Amino acid sequence: MDILNALVAFLNFVFIPAAAYGAQLALGALGITLIYGILRFSNFAHGDTMAFGTAITIIATWALQSLGVSLGPLPVALLALPFGIIGCAIMVLATDRVVYRFYRRKKSDPIILVMASVGVMFVTNGLTRLLIGVDEIRFADGARFVIDVRSFREWSGLSEGLALRTTQVITVVMAVLVVWALFWFLNRTKSGKAMRAYSDNEDLALLSGIDPDRVVRLTWIIAAALMTIAGTLYGLDKAFKPFNYFQILLPIFAAAIVGGLGSPIGAIAGGFIVAFSEVAITYPWKKVADHLGIETGGSLLQLLSTEYKFAVSFVILIIVLLFRPTGLFRGKSV
Amino acid sequence: MATTRQAERSSPWRAPILFGVLALLFVLEGTTRNALFSGSWNTSLAILNMGIISAVMALGLNMQWGYAGLFNSGVVGFLAIGGLAPVLISVAPVEGSWSAGGMRVAVALIVGLGTLFLASYTWRKLRGTWRVPALLAVLIIGFALYRWLFDPAVMAIEANQAAQYGNLGGLGLPVLLSWPVGALFAAAAAWGVGKVALGLRSDYLAIATLGIGEIIVAVLKNEEWLARGVKNVTSIPRPVPYEIQLQQDPEFVARAASWGIPLAEASGIWVKLAYAGLFSVVLIALILLAELSLKSPWGRMMRAIRDNEVAADAMGKDVTGRHLQVFVIGCAVMGLAGAMMITHDGLMAPTQYNPLRYTFLVWVMVVVGGSGNNWGAALGGILIWFLWTKAESWGPQLIALLTSPLPAGALKQHLMESAAHMRFIAMGAVLLLVLRFSPRGLVPEK
């Protein structure tokens, strides 16, 4: 019986990784949800645009690094983020200009925008690769760990180790900050309220003197910021590889829908639900059980093998939708 | 809406002309040799064959999207499950696999399905306090029983000649039989998905199919006992002769000589023509059946449902039932295409089932071709496949052309190396252009 070791094993292998992953998903889902709420379509190009924004951030990071800039324990990429956001914003605004705006003016059904976003996905996909290639790129510098396994073991004398990466901390802190800022913006500022009004009723927003052009622009810029931040944090924590950003689309969508599309709180909750369930359901609890002195009889106590981990998010999704057809949080506050 | 009235008129010649252009592309590919075309009938026919299979895929998706507005984003999964059929039906049986645990697996699967049915029955029939505990009890006992039956059987099967087989093996039946079976597999999976997803109050089919597509592919990858998982099944029987056989057949050798075509090329063309014949029969039959249905009260009913579900429901049409029907049929057609594709490839490699390539590309085919129109979907299927294959060689050439004024250097080098990615850009551009200038597709619905 060793509660401390069990707890540390749980924190190290389940809680910390899932929290960081959850924060990454939440940021991605937030972008999806914002575009869904205000521009009214699911943006399939989201993952690839995230990759694009991150690619620009990386290039800026390289530039900064070559100038000898350093942030001490923090990665220089944080400093490069604004460049990435600007680049990504320019890119999405240009896309809006040449692709989406046409359909918006035609008042075409949002599904056409979804189709167009598939086209944009293909193009962005190719562009990112032209820009930065297909290789995996690691651009995290600064200190790697806040707590590393070895020093934790030495310090605590426990047999289990605990690791906390700088990027994990940054991810969670950034996610909290960004989410707070977004909420503040949407609920307290005039522009934020205008965005909500536009999402609620486009024509009436117009009749209230709200400039739809501005709302759309603002939405894309915020979405670009969210996408770049999410992509960069993800890239810092794992590594940047264009192909992965297409793959991450799936859990992000699951997260956004579980939470209730259109609802920012939902997106965040959804991100964490998906991440925690993926890790917890496929985690073999044997180690924890061993520490607690529970006899496992050689079994790994794994509910589902990791090969099927993403099936978990979909099963959860279906269950949520069966009982709450609009998602956990009714999708309406954006 | 007023702006649309002009758009409604589209020339009756549009479809024939476009098909003519498409045919011309294939003829050019077969005959002329330049930067754009290879001038080989082998290439041309090879593209055509996969093109026809793509057309069948597009047809299936078109049924769901074009007729009923159902957004299926799991095309890849239904193709994959259809592709399982040739393996299970036509590959030679694996010795000892059934005695090792085949029967037990079958029983386990029946127990698994039975558990699900019993669970849904309990849920529907019971009320009050016992509902949840009873459901849980059924699920847990069923699951335990299933695992108890399933796990050892799978171990035994996978241990049986693991390097070469390790799977159940097929039945050794003619491979053509696997096509309808593939359709059935996909239909069964679709029924399950549709039952759950189409029943959700707001429609969440898109995300459910996206997930189920991934799950099906994951099952194919990981369940080795079924079709060797990622270890792939090769040498799946063909419904047409092998080139090598033809090359050794004196009669054919003589015939090739009389045509004046080199033997290897002739045999290739011959085999591909045979495939093209088989595939075309399927495609044409499907289009005919689909057209017949669409131009009758059934089609009218589907249009009414698509137009206004609530009103159609109030007018006595079982909307969910009909949605389920088209969803299942559409998936069956995709399953058929999946089986055809595996038969054509002679190889079952689950890792090839990538959503970018299968789901999204098939969507591009339908949208570009003209959703709601069977001929349009078929056209889109063949055309996009042609472009997709050709973009592979056109992309680098285009980049070479564009960069030719650039001085040799890192940038040029980099661009040249990335030329392969032009393929994605090209596909995206085609989709965006068609959406912009011919939003209802090349051959719009009437």
Added chain:
Amino acid sequence: MSDSDPFSGRGNRDRSIVNPHGRGQVDGERRSGPVGPGRPDDPFLIGENMTGGYGKGPDILHDCTIAVEKGQIAVIVGPNGAGKSTAMKALFGMLELRQGSVRLNGKDITQLNPQDRVKAGMGFVPQVNNIFPSMTVEENLEMGAFIREDDIRETMAQVFDLFPILKDKRRQAAGELSGGQRQQVAVGRSLMTRPSLLMLDEPTAGVSPIVMDELFDRIIEIARTGLPVLMVEQNAKQAMNIADKAYVLVQGANAHTGTGQELMANPEVRRTFLGG
């Protein structure tokens, strides 16, 4: 949006990919043109000889003229599809006029887009979808005052005085209110702009008699403070009773014009448009 529309979605209602909620009909990204001079002795608002239709479609309005003076209530009636709502939209710049002009308070505003007309002092309450359902009553009113930079608390207090029920429900989402209450929110929202003109499209459609009376009472009060009110009504008899001026539109053209009482007295108008 009809289905043969090339930009339509094949009836797809999949909520995981599209959000049908709150979509608009009007192109909000059109830019305004220049403002011209008005004409002497114009009424406060006049849409003169308006001809136009939707998009590239046929003309809906044919040489139609609508005007309203300060402090008055003007009512538009007519059969369904006559173009009443279209005329309102034309006055508000939500569709392009092919001929004719709109002049407000001595200025020619034909080239302005809707946003700029709001800034020029026009307030409009559409026939349907006239609130922000997920925002609170208070936020709805704030949105009405979106273009204002000054302190809006006073105006809000006035609106609450006019519609006391809204004060109780200020923290509630407007979408949770009853039909009549929503109409009050809608009118209140347009008052928040402190408009110099109020336009209402069928404010009483589907509203119970008692609420209708209430709304008419409020409209009279508002008009008598000097704010001109232009409204479309199908509850024609009641509306005619309070109208200073009434227009009967048929197929996009003026068929009859006069004071409310005059038209009520006209037997042909009564029979063909007011339901006997």
Added chain:
Amino acid sequence: MIRVENLHKKFGGFSAVDGASLRIETGSITGLIGPNGAGKSTLFNVIAGVHKPTSGRVWMDGEDITGLAPHQLFHKGLLRTFQLAHEFSSMTVRENLMMVPAGQTGETLISTWFARHRIRAEERALRERADEVLNFLTIGHLAEERAGNLSGGQKKLLELGRTMMVDAKIVFLDEVGAGVNRTLLMTIADAIVRLNKERGYTFCVIEHDMDFIGKLCDPVIVMAEGKVLAQGSADSIMQNEAVIEAYLGRGLKNKDMVSA
């Protein structure tokens, strides 16, 4: 014909229908009125199967029809129109009618492939019937028009026409009058009376226009706050103090401010 017993319908915590009980007699034209938000449309929707009731039962001709889906009720002869017209806008007016009858041979896939002859014969008969209905409703000349292009009132006529394609027993009309020109509304009223007399349809009508209710309906049921407030002939209802208080009101207070 229809009996509703102690019906409750909750949305979240809010009771839209709160213990309503009422009867609709065979052959009557029953009016249903009440303040906005009284739960009239919700009651309709529960009876017509769009919503499932939280509790309570609905009976039709002695049969329990609670919770049946709309399409199932259709087959039992219960039809409804919508507060906002729900035409099939991309189809022609005639097609709108032709799609209504149930059990058409051409609606099963297999027969569309193998029973072309029978389908053709059936289609001919259907087309005749549709034209008959259109002429009855005075919109025969619009048969080939796209339903989406009809005016608001014509759409409401079309809704009514759909109920005539089959032998309905009872038809529920939700605010046919809202936003409809009064003169046209009287034409619709005539059509309703003729259907009631000539074909024996039972009607249940929601409306806020008291002229229309007064001309058409007997009895009239008044709902308020999810419950039945009063019931009786149109005249007696218009005299009922409670109804005046909750619904009808006493006319304008600011009459004096209206210019002469």
Added chain:
Amino acid sequence: EEVKLGLHLGFTGPLESMAPNIAAGAEAAAKEISESGKFLDGSTVVTPRSDTTCIDAAASVSAAERQVADGVRAMVGGQCSGETIATLEKVAIPNGVLMISPSATSPALSTIDDQNLFYRTSPSDARQGEVMAELAKAQGIESVAITYTNNDYGKGLADSFQAAFEKQGGTVTTSSAHDDGKADYSAEVAALASAGGDALAVVGYVDQGGSGVTRASLDTGAFDKFIFPDGMIGQELVDRFGSEIEGSIGINPAAEGDGRDRFEELAKEAGFDASGPYSAEAYDAAALILLSMQAAGSSDPAAAKEKVMEVANAPGEQILPGELAKGLELLAAGEDIDYVGASSVELVEPGESAGSYRETTIKDGKLEVVAYH
């Protein structure tokens, strides 16, 4: 004559980052031969590329069809086993085109009836598993956890390793797959950590999930000793993990001799990364094809295909990277050569690399060769 040698590799798709180095290897050989002027009486070699996508058999087949139509006589490729099999069966065999794959390692390729048209310069994974097991045991590792990339290569190698290791009395605590290019590997690492073991065998790709799993294992302290097979070995590995993986075992197909060093120099000149997986094998594949043509005295694959084994194996003078011109001369003179190349090519029946492996260990943050097996 201009001899066309197709480079049929996965330039897009999940292994897109590996392809350029492989192509560069092959191109280096082609260039060397072409520029020597001694190839088939002064013939030159061009290397048109085609994209296999690695996962899409259909796309790969049609791309190969195009290559054949363009007149390629032989191809270096395919890159991944699945797609290679499809191309072989559907294009190469029917058209009589010679194919040498640098990297397709699935055991299934050993049993295909290839009409002698298919060879590979990499060994079948069946052997690598055994070698891995032996090395692990020799290092005193008693129990391992295995994580493999979920494709035929990963699965096949993991299985053969597991079987061999258990046969030698070791325990495999778990063998589970990871998918390449996934968003997150914490679930996988958590599972591996819970199962435990003296070491973790990472049967994956160094610029794919393999690194992801390794990284996460190190970070969480789940494992600190690893066994890396061919897909993981490369400069990338040490660049990434350096001293963190001190003492881990690496193993990849390679043989003693200075062929590899020569190749690395050559690569440095040409400006590509020689330590990338299968880059050396690609050099050898291209060289073998062209040398066989030289030996056959014609670019006709039907003739060349019979010469591959002869050229690749002893007897004869050994040919290293950079010495291709010498090889050409010798062959032209009718002498026999034994091509060694960058990966110590030694082909065994049915036409694949014999499987000599190099054992490395990570010491002071560098790959250090321990022995050859």
